[in-house]
Amino acid sequence: MMAKRKHNFNAGPGALPMAVLQTVQRDLLDQGGHGLSVMEMSHRSAAYAPIIDGARAAIGELYDLPDTHEVLFLQGGASLQFAMVPLNLGSGGAYVNTGVWATKALKEARIIGEAHEIWSSAAENFGHVPGPEVALAVPEGAPYLHFTSNNTIYGTQWDHVPPADAPLVGDLSSDFMSRPVDVTPFDLIYAGAQKNAGPSGVTVIIARKTVSRRFGGDERTPKILRYATHASQDSMFNTPPTFAIYVVGLVARWVQAQGGLEGMARTNEAKARLLYEAIDRSPGFEGMARPDSRSRMNVTFTTGDKARDAAFVQRAEALDMIGLKGHRDLGGLRASIYNAVPMASVEALVDLIRSV
Ligand SMILES: Cc1ncc(COP(=O)(O)O)c(C=O)c1O
Numbered sequence: 001m002m003a004k005r006k007h008n009f010n011a012g013p014g015a016l017p018m019a020v021l022q023t024v025q026r027d028l029l030d031q032g033g034h035g036l037s038v039m040e041m042s043h044r045s046a047a048y049a050p051i052i053d054g055a056r057a058a059i060g061e062l063y064d065l066p067d068t069h070e071v072l073f074l075q076g077g078a079s080l081q082f083a084m085v086p087l088n089l090g091s092g093g094a095y096v097n098t099g100v101w102a103t104k105a106l107k108e109a110r111i112i113g114e115a116h117e118i119w120s121s122a123a124e125n126f127g128h129v130p131g132p133e134v135a136l137a138v139p140e141g142a143p144y145l146h147f148t149s150n151n152t153i154y155g156t157q158w159d160h161v162p163p164a165d166a167p168l169v170g171d172l173s174s175d176f177m178s179r180p181v182d183v184t185p186f187d188l189i190y191a192g193a194q195k196n197a198g199p200s201g202v203t204v205i206i207a208r209k210t211v212s213r214r215f216g217g218d219e220r221t222p223k224i225l226r227y228a229t230h231a232s233q234d235s236m237f238n239t240p241p242t243f244a245i246y247v248v249g250l251v252a253r254w255v256q257a258q259g260g261l262e263g264m265a266r267t268n269e270a271k272a273r274l275l276y277e278a279i280d281r282s283p284g285f286e287g288m289a290r291p292d293s294r295s296r297m298n299v300t301f302t303t304g305d306k307a308r309d310a311a312f313v314q315r316a317e318a319l320d321m322i323g324l325k326g327h328r329d330l331g332g333l334r335a336s337i338y339n340a341v342p343m344a345s346v347e348a349l350v351d352l353i354r355s356v
Helices: 018-027 049-062 077-089 100-112 227-232 242-257 260-281 306-318 343-355
Strands: 069-074 093-097 115-120 145-148 168-171 186-192 203-208 298-302 333-336
Touching: 018 242, 049 069, 049 242, 069 077, 069 227, 077 093, 077 100, 077 168, 077 186, 077 203, 077 227, 093 100, 100 115, 100 145, 100 168, 203 227, 242 260, 260 298, 260 343, 306 333, 306 343
Parallel strands: 093 115, 093 145, 145 168, 168 186
Antiparallel strands: 069 203, 186 203, 298 333
């Protein structure tokens, strides 16, 4: 029987591709003829090895990973990376503050040592990110420049990688696997999987091996908080989130089948264009992010009135569209149109916007 599915605009955990869910369902009781579920396998078994290796390889292929970089699967969400980055790369990092998550990363780094806020759009309610013309003043000797490529709450997204003399660290949690990214200038990319890449419980890391293979930090840093610990043990220092990694592998293969990151980006752009056009043309709605910073992942908009926004959410829910209430820090409305949200869901939302 075909399951009745909602139009899922949740910000995270978000929609997963139908084809992936069907594979999970098919494999759930008997993974690959082994007579048990992937959740019941030993992470060190011969049955599980191709699953984690395959997930790692699929991400490597998507990002055309050079030999200088590697993929790790960690736990603790993107939030743990706010601490692991300064613990491993050193204090004195430079932070571009484009929203709540960037602020949290900065605050965590300041618990560990010094950290510099070198740019902020807080005064404009985080409605935009720096354009390519903005020269970011990274203090001399800063071990890294940290930025958040997509700001889930505010619906803003970088269109470029910040040019900087320092190595880059990127929180790509909410646009990972949604468009091509050249990983070469990055010392570290991290992404909680639960938006585009899989279920919650695993954080995907792409690290420069000189960072992940050699720990140069304070020796009092617990082993579990060192990239080198995880890298030297192929992300099996302790029991990894085996099920989440399995699903991430399936999602990465699904993205490959959509034409890889280029194909995915084309579809995501088409979905976002359709939605922003409907918002811009409607007299009843306005976009919340500055047009030059608009995200292709999280579309923030409003009627300009709290009660009307709430009424819109209710009308949408009656039509099986969920997750449209804006984040409590910003208010308004938000449609998260991650990779797995089909064009048909965006069209349904656009129809509703046009009818208001
Ligand atoms: C950009 C960004 N960074 C970090 C986080 C925190 O992620 P986690 O809940 O995996 O710690 C989120 C969560 O929504 C996010 O959107």
